Amino acid sequence: xxxxxxxxxxxxxxxxxxxxxxxxxxxxxxxxxxxxxxxxxxxxxxxxxxxxxxxxxxxxxxxxxxxxxxxxxxxxxxxxxxxx
Numbered sequence: 901x902x903x904x905x906x907x908x909x910x911x912x913x914x915x916x917x918x919x920x921x922x923x924x925x926x927x928x929x930x931x932x933x934x935x936x937x938x939x940x941x942x943x944x945x946x947x948x949x950x951x952x953x954x955x956x957x958x959x960x961x962x963x964x965x966x967x968x969x970x971x972x973x974x975x976x977x978x979x980x981x982x983x984x
Contacts, residue, residue: 904921909965918963931977935960938959
């Protein structure tokens, strides 16, 4: 697996915090990999109304202050094609 790191929560102090990567090694398409706090039962239930998670899916929370890292990862994944 080849993960390209784009950043972590800038307010975290390092380690054990929300983070963003792009998996450049997936066969079908590049994928974002996100690390975040597991959402509580109330949040998961609310999300399930719109999109019930599959058996292998979860709901996580990412702080808004990480938008810049997520945006950069999205832009790089789209623009680079297979060049990542």
